[in-house]
Amino acid sequence: MTQPLLQFNDKGIYCAAGDFYIDPWRPVDRAVITHAHSDHAYWGHKHYLAHSLSREVLYYRLGEISLETLDYEQETLINGVKVSFYPAGHIIGSAQVRVEYKGEVWVASGDYKLEDDGLSTPFVPVKCHTFISECTFGMPIYKWQPQQKIYDDMNQWWKSNAAEGRTTFIAGYSLGKAQRILQGLDLSIGKVYLHGVIANTNEALERNGIHLPEAQRVTPELVRESARGGLVICPPSAVGSIWMRRFPAVSFGYCSGWMSIRGAKKRRAADRGFVLSDHADWEGLITAIKATECESVCLTHGSTASFSRYLREQGFDAYEANTQYGLEEEENNETILEEKG
Amino acid sequence: MKDFAKLFADLDETNKTNEKIRILKAYFMYVPDADKINTLALFTGRKPKRQINSTLVKTWAMELSKIPVWLFEESYQVVGDLGETIALLLPEPEGSQDKSLTEWIAEINNLASLKEEERKLWLVSSWAVMDRQERFVFNKILTGSFRVGVSQSLIVKALADISGLDASVLTHRIMGNWDPLHFSFHDLMQEQDASDDISRPYPFCLAYPIQETSTQVKSAEEMELALGNPEAWQAEWKWDGIRAQAIYRDKEIFIWSRGEDLVTDKFPELHRFMMDLPDGTVLDGEAICFSGECPLPFNVLQTRIGRKNLTKKILTESPMAFIAYDCLEYQGDDIRSMPLKYRRSILEKLHAESPHQDIFRLSAIVGFSNWKDLYALRLQSRENVAEGFMLKRIESVYQTGRKRGDWWKWKVDPLSVDAVMIYAQKGHGRRADLYSDYTFAVWDGDKLVPFAKAYSGLTDKEMSQVDQYVKRNTLEKFGPVRTVKPGLVFEIGFEGINQSSRHKSGVSLRFPRILRWRHDKKIEDADHIEVLRALLG
Ligand SMILES: [Zn+2]
Ligand SMILES: [Zn+2]
Numbered sequence: 095m096t097q098p099l100l101q102f103n104d105k106g107i108y109c110a111a112g113d114f115y116i117d118p119w120r121p122v123d124r125a126v127i128t129h130a131h132s133d134h135a136y137w138g139h140k141h142y143l144a145h146s147l148s149r150e151v152l153y154y155r156l157g158e159i160s161l162e163t164l165d166y167e168q169e170t171l172i173n174g175v176k177v178s179f180y181p182a183g184h185i186i187g188s189a190q191v192r193v194e195y196k197g198e199v200w201v202a203s204g205d206y207k208l209e210d211d212g213l214s215t216p217f218v219p220v221k222c223h224t225f226i227s228e229c230t231f232g233m234p235i236y237k238w239q240p241q242q243k244i245y246d247d248m249n250q251w252w253k254s255n256a257a258e259g260r261t262t263f264i265a266g267y268s269l270g271k272a273q274r275i276l277q278g279l280d281l282s283i284g285k286v287y288l289h290g291v292i293a294n295t296n297e298a299l300e301r302n303g304i305h306l307p308e309a310q311r312v313t314p315e316l317v318r319e320s321a322r323g324g325l326v327i328c329p330p331s332a333v334g335s336i337w338m339r340r341f342p343a344v345s346f347g348y349c350s351g352w353m354s355i356r357g358a359k360k361r362r363a364a365d366r367g368f369v370l371s372d373h374a375d376w377e378g379l380i381t382a383i384k385a386t387e388c389e390s391v392c393l394t395h396g397s398t399a400s401f402s403r404y405l406r407e408q409g410f411d412a413y414e415a416n417t418q419y420g421l422e423e424e425e426n427n428e429t430i431l432e433e434k435g
Numbered sequence: 436m437k438d439f440a441k442l443f444a445d446l447d448e449t450n451k452t453n454e455k456i457r458i459l460k461a462y463f464m465y466v467p468d469a470d471k472i473n474t475l476a477l478f479t480g481r482k483p484k485r486q487i488n489s490t491l492v493k494t495w496a497m498e499l500s501k502i503p504v505w506l507f508e509e510s511y512q513v514v515g516d517l518g519e520t521i522a523l524l525l526p527e528p529e530g531s532q533d534k535s536l537t538e539w540i541a542e543i544n545n546l547a548s549l550k551e552e553e554r555k556l557w558l559v560s561s562w563a564v565m566d567r568q569e570r571f572v573f574n575k576i577l578t579g580s581f582r583v584g585v586s587q588s589l590i591v592k593a594l595a596d597i598s599g600l601d602a603s604v605l606t607h608r609i610m611g612n613w614d615p616l617h618f619s620f621h622d623l624m625q626e627q628d629a630s631d632d633i634s635r636p637y638p639f640c641l642a643y644p645i646q647e648t649s650t651q652v653k654s655a656e657e658m659e660l661a662l663g664n665p666e667a668w669q670a671e672w673k674w675d676g677i678r679a680q681a682i683y684r685d686k687e688i689f690i691w692s693r694g695e696d697l698v699t700d701k702f703p704e705l706h707r708f709m710m711d712l713p714d715g716t717v718l719d720g721e722a723i724c725f726s727g728e729c730p731l732p733f734n735v736l737q738t739r740i741g742r743k744n745l746t747k748k749i750l751t752e753s754p755m756a757f758i759a760y761d762c763l764e765y766q767g768d769d770i771r772s773m774p775l776k777y778r779r780s781i782l783e784k785l786h787a788e789s790p791h792q793d794i795f796r797l798s799a800i801v802g803f804s805n806w807k808d809l810y811a812l813r814l815q816s817r818e819n820v821a822e823g824f825m826l827k828r829i830e831s832v833y834q835t836g837r838k839r840g841d842w843w844k845w846k847v848d849p850l851s852v853d854a855v856m857i858y859a860q861k862g863h864g865r866r867a868d869l870y871s872d873y874t875f876a877v878w879d880g881d882k883l884v885p886f887a888k889a890y891s892g893l894t895d896k897e898m899s900q901v902d903q904y905v906k907r908n909t910l911e912k913f914g915p916v917r918t919v920k921p922g923l924v925f926e927i928g929f930e931g932i933n934q935s936s937r938h939k940s941g942v943s944l945r946f947p948r949i950l951r952w953r954h955d956k957k958i959e960d961a962d963h964i965e966v967l968r969a970l971l972g
Contacts, residue, residue, distance in 0.1 A: 234502050235510045235523040354523070356447070356571075357515050357910050366448050400509050407503060 112175030119418040128204025129188035147187030154298040182206040183217030185270035202226040208378040219385030232401030245278030256323040266349035289328035439536040440569040459593035468620035469537040485579035486546035500524040515910040518574030532564040603835035611635030633684040636691040642842035655807040670801040672821035676723025704755040708791035715767030720759035760798035771833035816847040823847040852962040859905040870905040879964040886940035892949030924956040
């Protein structure tokens, strides 16, 4: 009886043939990491393998770890199993992990999106027998608009806030979303400030050779009044904090795929919700899955039950897996780091 | 329709009152008059009649969306709103439209004469030319579920600002039975009132509570200090019924509740006394159940209101009377600007002439020569089946809405607020399978902020009704907690109140409990955070 090449156990996605894990959530000897988000890159493994563009952020977030890196499409052997990375388009350095053993190919997507965001290397479909796909937004109600449209709305809003002497805040995850927001801003409108966590993340990315637009870190010395008319990018955990309330006349927008539902936007009590996501929408997921020409698809993150049922009805061999993914960032390390920033 | 959809989106995207007024004004200045009055109608709950039932709308949307029924249903579960779900699931539009709101509403009204197949064709082709936001707003209008997070007073404020008419005049003019087909924006804006709506009520004058907490009860001296000479005041018991306006004009009667619902049919016992009033009379008072000379507790009335049909049994068990306390119109003249003592004398005359003294009752004036006496009397409120006192300045005019200064309510159990349930959680033990622990919220501007959790106080039957509501109106699940669509109002009593920086509302309550379920109140009628803040003293 042969085992599946990759299987889900209580520690993560396990490859028995190569004796390694992909994105494990409990300490293991050998971890292959799709990307540096905290629900995928946990602390405490003996040895890490990740994409080279994740290097500095991983060091920043996890400290001194034993890390080996690969570029996209570069191959390595782990106990005779071929492992390589392909672009996932999710955040800078995010990768799909391709695993090949005795002619059988599996791909673990990590998180991905299909739109080219201009920062991360665009998603590439990889042919495989089994595709482990995320489906955070695996409901047909999620349909994204092109990012330029969202950037235009964002800048328009910032401009009118600035005209009224308000300080604009945009909340988004510190790794990925924050850099996309920064990239989309029209810097002629005013000055851009970064929450400490985001400034740290950007510095880490710059050490990795990524060039990002200039923005000022919010330090304790910053005269808050001078930020009037400017725009502050902050992580979701900073919303409503004393840190944020010290700024004058705050108007705050929230940036997330969840903002496409009116109720979700209301509950955030945001002045504005911007539907900008680093995950694939419904159509994106289906397109990506078809493009892999896979025989089986295994779903993680979010609406796994509905999405796998739908795929099965469409003739796919689809099933859901229980994982610890999807608790993206928010309540994890951000809050702790915030104290320092 | 584009402008209206944009208005809705813009209002949705700000929490700031001033910003909302600015958006409303810009909209009203820009759109044609017909759209203005249609917007006003929609924003004040005057929806066009529903011509296609939601089930059909849903079925047709499902066909177009090309997804299985179960997935549509699950999407609906996630979104929590049918109109929005449909807007999100329909295929991309094939074109665009530039019909006005008025034209769309006319088309909706025209559906009445169409066959089902024709309606379907109309709906499918309408959706095909709308973008997502237009579809959303359109669906809400079509299915009769249009609601907007803007209070009537904001709209009135915006209209008053652009027209130069007084806000209280406008508040009055937009009350009652009108529809945009027969009442134009021009009519609304006339220097002289142009309405021929004989049912139209006046805006209710509302009282402010005398602020007290259990540790800071107002003494007689403090009352003296705050309100001055007792002779300038009229005290009446505060009745525990339903505030109502009784109108008799042109041989027709109308009874309006405070929530602006026409409830004439709910209280047949009151009809005869109203028909025997002089033509052109409007009374303000309390509809309340009576047994002999004794008012019955509120829950008797509540049971009666809860029933669909007024059976003989109900009519005998909970007979109604009307305790009148003000006269707003006499012989067809609006006398609200006359002082209370004058209006009271008219009221007494009307009462004396009425052959229906058992139904038409006068709210007795409680005599007192100093605040100490009244203070002592107030403690007997419960024996009088009253909630405390109403204090009204004898020289006061009948104000529009809640204005500070002339009318006060001095409740015997002053620590209570009307609040909206927003979260629910399953209970323990006996209630383990019921959503019986609730979180309540009051308004802070246009937002509901949670301020208290309470679980005791409802009967088992009420609890299972609330449980049903929770299950059918869940917006979101967080572990054991469900976010519930705001819809139910409860009166929450408590022992004390403290400042609290840990709570979003800025206050924490001591021993909050549910006093009763206010079926008679809409969520807009719930209290504002200012009421709680004021209690902090
Ligand atoms: Zn991620
Ligand atoms: Zn993830």
